[in-house]
Amino acid sequence: MFKKLIIVTIFISIFSFKELYANSVLVTGANRGLGLELTKQYLNDGWDVIATSRTPNDDIELFNLKNKYSSLRIEKLDVTDHGNIKNLVKILSGVPIDIIINNAGILGDPSKQQLGNLDFNNANNIFQTNTFAPLMIAEAFIDNIKLGNLKKIINISSIVGSIELTTGNIYFYRASKTALNMLMKNLSLHLKNQGIIIGLIHPGVVDTDMTARFNIKKVPVNESVKGIREVIKNYTMKESGSFFDYKGNSLPW
Ligand SMILES: NC(=O)c1ccc[n+]([C@@H]2O[C@H](COP(=O)([O-])OP(=O)(O)OC[C@H]3O[C@@H](n4cnc5c(N)ncnc54)[C@H](OP(=O)(O)O)[C@@H]3O)[C@@H](O)[C@H]2O)c1
Numbered sequence: 001m002f003k004k005l006i007i008v009t010i011f012i013s014i015f016s017f018k019e020l021y022a023n024s025v026l027v028t029g030a031n032r033g034l035g036l037e038l039t040k041q042y043l044n045d046g047w048d049v050i051a052t053s054r055t056p057n058d059d060i061e062l063f064n065l066k067n068k069y070s071s072l073r074i075e076k077l078d079v080t081d082h083g084n085i086k087n088l089v090k091i092l093s094g095v096p097i098d099i100i101i102n103n104a105g106i107l108g109d110p111s112k113q114q115l116g117n118l119d120f121n122n123a124n125n126i127f128q129t130n131t132f133a134p135l136m137i138a139e140a141f142i143d144n145i146k147l148g149n150l151k152k153i154i155n156i157s158s159i160v161g162s163i164e165l166t167t168g169n170i171y172f173y174r175a176s177k178t179a180l181n182m183l184m185k186n187l188s189l190h191l192k193n194q195g196i197i198i199g200l201i202h203p204g205v206v207d208t209d210m211t212a213r214f215n216i217k218k219v220p221v222n223e224s225v226k227g228i229r230e231v232i233k234n235y236t237m238k239e240s241g242s243f244f245d246y247k248g249n250s251l252p253w
Pocket of ligand 1: 029054079156211
């Protein structure tokens with residue numbers, strides 16, 4: 001009888017702990033665009049959010065959110081700065097993170113990514129930010145992910161990185177996302193037996209600063225992020241390393 005009581009008590013404690021446990025997400029480039037909207041929506045759903053940005057002292061919108069949500073933590077992170085990454089690893093030592101979203105990215109100047117005017121300094125910056133930084137961050141915060149329950153590393157990629165679907169131009173930005181896809185596919189194979197899920201998501205052509213110069217039809221940022229979050233939720237180990245759009249459609253490499 002006593003043994004039964006102990007088992008029931010343990011079961012109830014585990015259940016209550018799970019109910020009380022707030023999921024946590026770390027977002028890079030959280031001060032505007034998709035990153036800010038991801039931050040807002042996760043906070044609104046009761047998540048703990050670590051919003052990172054390279055200019056945390058100037059991020060009025062994040063400060064305003066901080067006044068409303070004690071579950072928001074704002075941290076400095078220029079994703080291309082090794083010192084910044086090391087510092088944040090120290091600050092977050094022992095903190096479980098359920099999901100990391102590698103969102104920070106740059107398009108670069110499209111006019112410098114065309115044959116006849118290719119600027120390789122520009123290319124370097126694009127690859128550092130869009131391709132290498134996400135892998136560096138995945139590697140740096142792997143212990144935090146192992147401590148989390150959901151164990152997902154999600155990357156905001158782009159359909160323009162699809163070789164099969166390419167229509168030309170913006171050479172470097174496209175290639176930076178193609179290479180990101182390859183790195184993350186590799187990582188997914190490496191981490192499969194550790195229960196860590198890797199995601200690659202195209203957010204749609206979204207109405208953010210990045211697309212401001214293009215006069216094309218755009219998806220509202222809140223709609224894109226709603227979709228992205230649903231896709232993130234649906235990633236299981238079976239889909240790890242696969243490439244989807246924000247509606248959950250599979251995309252060709
Ligand atoms: N918008 C689209 O249609 C679209 C389509 C496909 C993929 N994407 C991808 O979606 C992601 C978010 O883009 P977005 O549309 O939200 O663009 P955005 O409005 O231009 O925002 C980009 C974000 O990335 C941050 N960032 C850039 N370089 C950084 C660095 N070195 N360290 C830290 N943060 C950095 C920016 O911070 P600062 O304010 O400091 O510059 C900003 O917060 C990007 O990876 C982009 O490639 C966007």
